[in-house]
Amino acid sequence: MLATMQIILQLAPFLLQNLNSIIIAFNTLLGLIVFLRMMRHTRAELRNAPKYTFWHKLGNLTSGTAYSFSVACTVTFVFALISSMIAVNTLYYIQFRRPDLANFFQLIAVFQFPTFLPLVMLFMAVFAIFYSLFEYILMARDSADAPMEIQRWIEKTFIDRFRAPWSWFMAILVFFVVVLLTPIITSFLSVQYWSYLPSNARTWIVILVFLLWIMMGPIFFLSYYSQIGIAQAYFRGKKSNLKKNKKTAFFYYIAILGLITTVYSFFKILILILTNNLDGASNPLEAQGAFWPVVMEFIRNNSDLFTEVQIQTFLAFFAIVPTGFSMFVLTTCIFGLLGFYAKFLSKEPLNTPKMVLFAAYIITGIAFSIFINAIVNFPYAFPTQFLNSIGFPLDTRDLVDQQILLRIFAVPLLVEKSINLIFLINFLFRKK
Structure with missing residues (x-):
């Protein structure tokens, strides 16, 4: 036992110095395992696909x-983003509430993944662009039906x-107008409107607005399927005996x-948009709001249910986690995938490359939706060290830069939430 402790103490400096690389390697290994499992799944699904040429x-x-x-x-992006949020929240909590724990800063x-997160997001955005081009080209083919109504x-x-070849030309033209020209015009108008932007930030603002527009495509389809889910x-739970069917009860309460x-x-x-109240949050104590502190203050003054130490522990937990x-991530992932598999794959199984690519496009919408919501609700939590090293001038920990990011991300988030609400009302009251 003593020899084991000595070995651990000897390795501690090396592990601490290389811990970030070890964690990234572990996250990459997780992604590789998921990749191989999904490859096995798609190979099984595509076993009846044409293989003649x-x-x-x-x-x-x-x-x-x-x-x-x-x-x-x-999968790896969501885990890394939540890990980064918890890490940043913990650092802020130690800084403002527990400076005696400053030795744990390093x-x-x-656990912030400053390089991993933006690179993974970039890879998925590039795929979304190429899929959009593939989708429009596919529409130009004879007897090729698109997967969705729109x-x-x-x-x-x-x-x-x-007719061909003009149908191909029209498909590329529509792709150029919808996917490329519209976000370019929008981004340049935004830069002209926001006169207070730093001059070195304008190019990056154009890139951000462009990427956000690209993200709205898969988010639209994800919203459709998640609200179906x-x-x-909800309807299945209302018709079932929830005491006997625990699985249905679980999904019913998550649906509520x-x-x-x-x-x-x-x-x-x-x-927030109508009141122009898009101020940034400098730390998790502000971002989480005053709900839990008020609740705990009420318990402290009117009940002996928890001790003071327990109350402080609860406050620390809700400030950090x-x-x-x-809950948003849980409902997005569960019902996005549930609706997609129940509504789409029940009619169109993944037995053709077209369907598999469309499924991949929707899966990226989960990461995009979580990313946009994270920036608006926790702008300080997305690490920018790597982005700063390649010339991105914005700092998510700076209040002025947070306000710039919030103004860029708030409108796409409102569009997403509006689409969610419209689809939800439609499926609850019109298409039961």
């Missing part, structure tokens, strides 16, 4: 790889009016939570 085989391999990579990136700081509307309204779980958060989050961001955000 080299291009058939290449399409199957490419789509399976893209889907597996998207799932792996999404240990906690390695895509079929674009296909019939603009592309199917022409919530509505189906999803209903509440969908409505609440819409009005929350709407009020983003409970509300975690």
